[in-house]
Amino acid sequence: MPPKHHNPGLPIKLKFPQETIIAFSISALSTYVLVPELNCAFDMGDCTLEAVPIERVFVSHAHGDHTRCLFRHDSLRRLMGMAPATYYVPEETVAGFTALAEAWSTLEGVRAGQFNPPRLKGLKGGDVVRLHRQLAAKAFPVRHTVPSLGYTLLDVRKKLKPEFQGRPGHELAQLRREGVEFENEVWVPRLTFIGDSTIETLYREPHVGESRILFLEVTFLLDGEQEMARRRGHTHVDDLVQFLRDCPGVLRNEHIVLKHFSMRYDRDLIRHTLQAKLPGDFLERVHVLI
Template sequence: MNALTGIDLDLAKTKLSGFSVSGLATWMIAPDLDLCFDMGECPLSALPMNHVFLTHAHGDHSRCLLRHDALRRMIGINKEGIYYLPEEIYEQALTWIRAGAWFEGSRAKNPKVPKLIPLKSQSASSEPIRLHYRDNLSVRAFRVDHGVPSLGYTIYDSRLKLKKKYHGLSGSKLAQLKREGVVIEAPLHTPRLTFIGDCTAETLWRESEIWESRILVIESTFIAAGEETLARKRGHTHLNEIAQIMTEKEEHIACEAIVLKHFSMKIKPLDALEAALRVIPPQFHDRVYLLTHLPKSMRGQSLGELAWQGI
C-alpha cells in the first residue's frame, strides 16, 4: 500500500483524491477548489493546491506540511501557500518549523516560516471566512473531539444574492440604489464539502450542520463488533455509531455523498466493504463511498453500485 497513491472520487460535481489509513497517513485534495485537507503525505498532485487545512497535529495527518511548502518553492511555485490550523497549535507549529529548518542545517536565526493562519472554532451561525485566493469560497472551522486540539472544516460556495425586499425592481432602479450606496445584496453560503480528520461520534451528533454539506468526509477507524468503547477511548468513531446516527438523523441528512475513511491498518479493504454493506442502512447505500484500496475496478463506486454488481 503506497500512501502517495490516492483514490479518485467524482462526487456531487466535485473531484477528490485522497488516502487515509489510521496511523499511516491521511490527505485529501480537492483540485477544483484549490485546496487540501491534512498532509500526512505529500503527493506531487498536492503541490499546485494553494490552501491547506490541517485538522490536528498527529503525524499521520501533519508531518508533510513542511514538505508541501518546500517542494512548492523547489519547483518554482511563487504564490505563497496558505496553511490553516487550529489556533491552539499555532505556537507549537512555529517551533516545529524552526526546529525542522535547523535540523536540516539552516543557519538562519529565524528560518522562513510558511504563511500560517490560526483558526478558532466557529458556531454554526458564524459568518464563514473567505479563502485567501478564492473569493467564491469560504470556510467555517468547528470543534472536533479527538483528545488533542482538532478542527473540522466546511467549505462553502459563496456569492452575493439580491435581498428579498428588492425583488421585482427593474435593473435601472437597482443600479440607482447601488449608486446611492444602498446595500442591495446579502452573502449566500451553501455548504459544499465538510472534512473531519479524526473524531469521536460525539462530534457527528453535535455538529448537525455537517449533515447539510453536499459531500461529507468522516472517519470510521473501527468496524469490529464490540469495539465501540475502544473507539471512543482512543478518540475515534466506530462504523456502528455512524449507522446509528444515519438511522436517527435520516430525515435531516441532506448529503449527496458521504465518504468513510481512516480505517485501521488491521482492516482489509474488502472486509471494510463487507462491514459497510452489512451495517450502513440500505437507504444510504447509494450515497456512501469508501476511501480504501479496494480492487481498482471497485474504487470510486457507492455501496449501492457495488451491491448491485453482486459484490
Template sequence: MNALTGIDLELAKTKLSGFSVSGLATWMIAPDLDLCFDMGECPLSALPMNHVFLTHAHGDHSRCLLRHDALRRMIGINKEGVYYLPEEIYETAIDWIKAGAWFEGSRAKNPKVPKLIPLVSQPAGSEPIRLHYRDNLSVRPFKVDHGVPSLGYTIYDSRLKLKQKYHGLKGAKLAQLKREGVRIEAPLHTPRLTFIGDCTADTLWRENEIWESKILVIESTFIATGEEALARKRGHTHLNEVAQIMREQADMIECEAIVLKHFSMKVKPLEALEAALKVIPARFHDRVYLLTHLPKSMQGQSLAELAWQGI
C-alpha cells in the same frame, strides 16, 4: 498500499483525491477548490493547491506540511501557500518548523516560516471566513473531539444574491440603488464539502450542520462489533456509530455523498466494504463511499453500485 497514491472520487460535481489509513497517513485534495485537507503525505498532485487545512497535529495528518511548502518552491511555484490550523497548535507549529530547519542544517536564528493562519471554532450559522486566494469560497472551522486540539472544516460556495425585497425590480432601478450606495445584495453560502480528520462520534451528533454539506468526509477507524468502546477511548469513530446516526437522524441528512475514511491498518478493504453493506442503512447505500484501497475497478463507487455488481 502506497500512501502517495490517492483514490479518485467525483462526488456532487466535485473532484477529490485522497488517501487515509489510521496511523499511516491522511490527505485529501480538492483540485477545483484549490485546497487540500491534512498532509500526512505530500503527493506531487498536492503541490499546486494554494490552501492547506490541517485538522490536528498527529503525525499521520501533519507530517508533510513543511514538505508541501518546500517542494512548491523547488518546482518553481512562487505563490505563497496558506496553511490553516487550530489556534492551539499555532505556536508549537512555529517551534516545529524552526526545529525542522535547524535539523536540516539551517544556521538562521529565525528560519522562515510559511504563512500559517490560526483558526478557532466558529458557531454554526456564523459568517464563514473567505479563503485567502478565492473570493467565491469560504470556510467555517468547528470543534472536533479527538483528545488533542482539532478542527473540522466546512467549505462553502459563496456568492452575492439579490435580497428578497428587491426581487422584481428592473435592472436600471437596481443599478440606480447600487449607485446610491444601497446594499441590494446579501452573501449566500452553500455548504459544499465538510472534512473531519479524526473524531469521536460525539462530534457527529453535536455538529448538526455537517449533515447539510453536499459532501461529508468523516472517519470510521474501527469496524469490528464489540470495539465501539475502544474506538471512543482512542478518540475515534466506529462504523456502527455512523450507522446509528444514519438510522436515528435519517431525515436531517442532506448530504449527496458521505465518504468514510481512516480505517485501521488491521482492516482489510473488502472487510470494510462487507461491514458497511451490512450496517449502513440501505437507504444511504447510494450515497456512501469508502476511501479504502479496494481493487481498482471497485474504487470510487457507492455501496449501492458495488452491491449491484454482486459484491
C-alpha cells in the same frame, strides 16, 4: 507474511459534478484530501505533486498521519518559486508546529536567523475565514484525543433582496452605480471535512449534515473494537449506525465519503461490513475511500 492492506498508498479520485477530489486516508498511515478546483486541501499526511499548487491547507489535528508532510508542502512551493501557502491549524498547535518547522530547517542546514517560518494561522471552533468573494470556511470543534477542528467550505452567493426581484438588468446596473445594496449574501455549505473524531462530533455539530459533500472517519469495524475506538478518539461503524437511528434526517448530504479505516482490514472486509451494518438508503450516498 505482511498483512493484506486495503491500499498500498495510492491516491483515489472522487469525481463529483462540481469538483474532482484527490484523497487518501488510512488510519495511522496517512490522510490528505485535495480539492484543486477550490484551491483547498485538508490535512497533509503525504504531499503529492498535485498538492503543491494548492494555496490553503486546513489541518484537522497534529497527529503525524495527518500532518507529516505539511512542511514538505511549504518547502516544495518555495523550491518551485511559489508564494507561501496558508496553513490553518487548531490555535493550540501553532507554537508546536512553528518549533517543529524551525527544528527541521536547522536539520537541513539553514543558519540561525535565516529561518523563514511557514504561514500558520491558528483557528478555534466558530472562526470564519473569508477565502475570496465566492468562498468561505468555517471551523468547528471536533472530539478526538488532541485539539481538533473540522472545517466547512461554503459557497458565497448573491441573491436579490425581495423588494428588487423582477427588476430589469439596466435598472439594477444603475442602482449598483448609485451604491444601492440590492443583494443579500447567501452562504451554501459545500464540503465538510472531519478528520479523526468520535461520533460525539455529529451529535454536537448537526450542521455538518447540510453540506453537499461530507468526509467522515470510520476507523473501526469489528465486534469487540467498540471500546478501543472510544479510547483512541475514533468512530466505530456501530456508533455511526446508532447515530443514524438516534438522529434520522440529520445527515442530508448528497455524498458521504467514509475514510480512515484501520490498516489491518482488507478491501472485502471493509465493503462487506459496511454493507451488512449501514442502512440501504444511507449506503446509496456513500463513497468508500479504499
